[in-house]
Amino acid sequence: MAKRHLQNWLRAYLEFTRETESPDAYHFWVGASIISAATRRQIVLDMHQFSLYPNLYIILVGPSGARKSAATSIGMRIVDEMGFKKFADKITGAALIKDLSEATIKFVEGNTVQLCSPMMIYSSELGVFLGTDAYSSGVIADLTDLYDCPSKWEKKTIVREGEVIIAPYVNFLAATTPQTLKDVLPVEAVGQGFTSRIMFVWAGSRRKRVPIPPWGSEYEMIKNSLLKDLEQISKLRGSFQFSKEGLAYYTQFYMSHPEPEEEFEDEKLRGYASRKDTHMLKLAMILSLADKDELVLTVEDLQRSLDAIKWMESGLPHVFAGHGSSNSSQDVVRIWKQVEAGSKAAGYISHSELVRRNYANLSAVDLGKVLDTLRQGGAIDALLAKDPRTGRYENLYKVLDAQFIRNVLGSKPGHLREDD
Numbered sequence: 001m002a003k004r005h006l007q008n009w010l011r012a013y014l015e016f017t018r019e020t021e022s023p024d025a026y027h028f029w030v031g032a033s034i035i036s037a038a039t040r041r042q043i044v045l046d047m048h049q050f051s052l053y054p055n056l057y058i059i060l061v062g063p064s065g066a067r068k069s070a071a072t073s074i075g076m077r078i079v080d081e082m083g084f085k086k087f088a089d090k091i092t093g094a095a096l097i098k099d100l101s102e103a104t105i106k107f108v109e110g111n112t113v114q115l116c117s118p119m120m121i122y123s124s125e126l127g128v129f130l131g132t133d134a135y136s137s138g139v140i141a142d143l144t145d146l147y148d149c150p151s152k153w154e155k156k157t158i159v160r161e162g163e164v165i166i167a168p169y170v171n172f173l174a175a176t177t178p179q180t181l182k183d184v185l186p187v188e189a190v191g192q193g194f195t196s197r198i199m200f201v202w203a204g205s206r207r208k209r210v211p212i213p214p215w216g217s218e219y220e221m222i223k224n225s226l227l228k229d230l231e232q233i234s235k236l237r238g239s240f241q242f243s244k245e246g247l248a249y250y251t252q253f254y255m256s257h258p259e260p261e262e263e264f265e266d267e268k269l270r271g272y273a274s275r276k277d278t279h280m281l282k283l284a285m286i287l288s289l290a291d292k293d294e295l296v297l298t299v300e301d302l303q304r305s306l307d308a309i310k311w312m313e314s315g316l317p318h319v320f321a322g323h324g325s326s327n328s329s330q331d332v333v334r335i336w337k338q339v340e341a342g343s344k345a346a347g348y349i350s351h352s353e354l355v356r357r358n359y360a361n362l363s364a365v366d367l368g369k370v371l372d373t374l375r376q377g378g379a380i381d382a383l384l385a386k387d388p389r390t391g392r393y394e395n396l397y398k399v400l401d402a403q404f405i406r407n408v409l410g411s412k413p414g415h416l417r418e419d420d
Contacts, residue, residue, distance in 0.1 A: 002232060005225035008291040009035060009233070011416055016222045017074055021210050023203035025311065026071035028416065029058050033120075033173045034075050035286045037084050038234040040118040041149065041169035042107065043295065045240040045281060052278065053149045054285040057172040057198045059126060061181060061319045067206045068175035069124040075173070078223075079120055082230055086120045091129055091139055096121075097155050100165045109237070116167035126176035130184050144194045146170040172198075178319065178333070196271030199279065202315025233289050240285055240295045249299045253277070253306070268320045280305050287415075307413035331362060331370045336404055339380050339397045348396040350387045371397070379404035 006012040013031040014024060036056050045052040060068040079086055085103040087096065100117050107114045121143075123129030134140045146153060146168050153165040176184070185195060242250065254277050257263075260270035272279075284297055284305035338357060342349025351371075358367055374380045382395045 004229050004232065004291075004293075006229050008415075009226065009229050010287070010290040012222055012226060014416060016219065016226060017071070019210055019214050020067070020070060020074070021206040021208060022067035022071035022074075023062075023205075023207045024416075025201050025203050025315070026060050026062075026066075026068060027074075028308065029056075029060070029199060029201045029312070030071050030075035030173065032056060032283065032286050033058050033171055034078055034230065035233060035289055036282075037079060037118070037120045037171045038082065038230050039169075039236070039289070040084075040105070040234060041116040041167055042234075042237045043240065043285065043289070044238075045285060045297070051149070052281055053169060054282045054289075055147070055149060055169055055171050056282060056286075057143075057147060058174075058201060059181070059198055060173075060175040060201050060203075061178060061315075062203045063177055063205070065206060066203050068203075072122065072124055072173060072175055076122055078226065078230070079122075081227060082234070084120055085118060086122055088122045090131065091121070091123075091134075093138055093142055093155065096139070096142060097163045097165065100153075100168055100170075101163060104166055107237075114167075116169055117165050118169040119171070121170060121172045123174040125180075126174040127180040127184055129174060132183055134184060140194045143170070143172065144197065147197045181319070193271070195268075196275050198272075199312055200272075200316060200319040201312055202318045204318065232293070236289070236293060236295070238295050240288070240297055243296050243298045245299045246297045246302055249302050250277075250281070250297075253280070253302070266317065266320070269316055272316070276309070280309060283308060304413065304415045307415070311413055331358075331366070332373055334358075334361075335367070335370050336374055336379055336399075339374070340399050340402070342397070343399045346389075348383075348398045350390070351395040351397070352387075352390075352392070354397070374404075377401075377404065 010028065010031045013034075014027055017027040020027075033056055036054050039054055041053060041055075043054060045054075060071065062068055076086070085099075087099045100119055103119045104115055104117045107116070130139065131137075142155065147170070149167070149169055151167055153168050155163055155165070257276065260273035263273045263276075264270055280302065281297075284301045287304045287308070288295070288297060288301040335354065335358065338354060339349050342353070354371070355364060355367060362370065371380070371382070375382060379399070379401045380397050381400050382397050384393065385396050386393050387396060
């Protein structure tokens, strides 16, 4: 095939988005989703008893203003320019089946004709897209089934009886806040089938302020190269193989990887942990495709994948901070942020001010329990002193651990840095 225009597609995509406000983590996973969509089910990893495709389910999570939708919109413009089939309406079982049936395409190689139904499912607002009835309506069950890319998928609806989708290949990309995530995915569902298939990408805030993102010949050239190389990636066909060293590395990882309950104390993360090997292989294929046409998984591909997954995992506790068994976890998040804001503004926040701000949600006793949780966790400190603003003696709180809730993920892995 023709020589690539870019040394590494994902690294170039991060360069293309460097002067935007969205965090690198968002841009990286959006970029990975674009490469995945480009393969259109034509790339596979044969695991003998089953086939593994590089499709991804990704949800960007962060507070309002973290620039989640800004990151996805840049990626979706690339998807639109490439002409990839996209589903972006409010999802229902009937609508999904209709669009998938219309997405079927044909590939011809010699005397062989292959049909498949690739689609990018996208939502900038997960709550609007899925709705609070996503579980009861069966939509979540449908998305769970489609993740595994069956050779055919049959679904009956009131409107369509026995519709068969040939070789579906679904990528899912969405954005949401932690509160909306809790509304859409009830506590009891977190950690189960659907959520265990999702890469939840957290960032606590935008990375910088950019009044007007720059544009010019440099960005136009990068964009054109991104599109050209993506077109080349979309023409690749075949099955990935492990290099000898790559197979040894993956085998060692699989055999030595801790059990889910050993890796994560939080039960909500154990479903994800049980599928970590699958996530690793899917992303390794994408990272390999980002810089070469050869369908060989090397040690470097697998190491890079694991590094990126660890980068993503550092934010997982924050994704589900509000998914406790009661509202107390939501209260911890809210009150920590109030202490953080007070610390930045005046160096502290008083106990009486916290009572005034939270009386509608918490009694004084419950507020004390939340503050005690934050103190024991090393997130905040309290000092009995005179409040300079009121002259009264009371507890004054300040933040000790600035990363307790607000975690703008650590530095991106070395292989994604421009100077690597």
